[in-house]
Amino acid sequence: MTRACVTKPVVDLLRNPDGPRDRQLLYGDAVSVGDQSGGWCQVISDKDGYSGWLRTDQLGPEITSTHWVWAPATHAYAQADMKSPDQVCLSFGSRVEVMSQKNEFVETSLGFIPAVHVKPVGTLVNDPVAVAELFLGTPYLWGGNSRFGLDCSGLVQVGLLACGVPCPGDSGDQERVLGSALPQGSDAQRGDLLFWKGHVAWVSGDNMLLHANAHHMSVVFEPMDQAISRIAAQGDGPVTALKRF
Known part of the structure; x- marks a missing residue:
């Protein structure tokens, strides 16, 4: 594999050439480049190990980010x-x-x-929820990872990576590897993560969530009990886990 960096502000990481967006990469993100075909290349992102396809013109030589x-x-x-x-x-x-x-x-x-x-580079912040709060009002975008649009798992990942905490890109993987599961009925506190099948939200305070969701089509604060009831009513099931770091 060769090494490269993203040279555009935001690029879609596709499941296959001309396929659907799975995630996004940002300017300066480092990648390992594998297979190349017809102006496309398969890459693995350094920051989370996510694999997908980019256009070759979205990449350039690896730089020393400062x-x-x-x-x-x-x-x-x-x-x-x-x-x-x-x-x-x-x-x-x-x-x-x-x-x-x-x-x-x-x-x-x-x-x-x-x-x-x-x-x-190397300077970290210490409150992932405070980072996520910077994105309040950002439009919802499936697979999004930027201020211009993100989804639920993107909002979790941006907060944790800024704090130096490794974090996968998808909510299912986040539920599997992040934090420790709390017993059912535990009181949630700021910085916990609440999971559903296919969705995740930050606990931002007493009975409040911060999440990117398709109901509001943006990053919003929402009362926890209201969100739990709404998500169940729309057919997306119950809470599957409450995780704490």
Whole structure:
């Protein structure tokens, strides 16, 4: 396998060439490249081991990322000036190589990014729910992993990866490997994960959930008892697990 990095702000990781989106990768995400055919390549993502297909023109040589975007989203500008033309918009978690700093901006190959929007690689945060709260109001997108759209498992993954906690991309795998299961009837607390078949939500506080869901088509706060009743009523079954880190 060869090594490469994603060179577009957000790319769809497809089940097969021209197939459905399973997940997404962000600018600067490192991948191992395997089979290639007809302008497509099969890759394995470093950050979670997810495998899928990308167009070859969405990849470039591996770079040495020095910083990651920790604002929900940011712009790269043509000059170190917020009034200069914006070149591209990057989502939380994108990885960039900073070459220098000028005024209140860092210089990258994409342009100048506000210095307050990036942190050095290796800098971690300590509250995954607080990270997830940055995405409040983000549109729901099946398989999405960015500020421009994400799904329930994407919202869980973005919070945990920012805290340095390994996290798979799908809710079923998350239920299987994350945290420790609590006995039925346990009181939930902030930072717990509530699972259904095919769905997951953060517990954000007393009787409150934070989740990306197709009912609201966005990331929302929702009372826990209301969500449990609604999900059961729509035919998606009961809660399958309450997990704690």
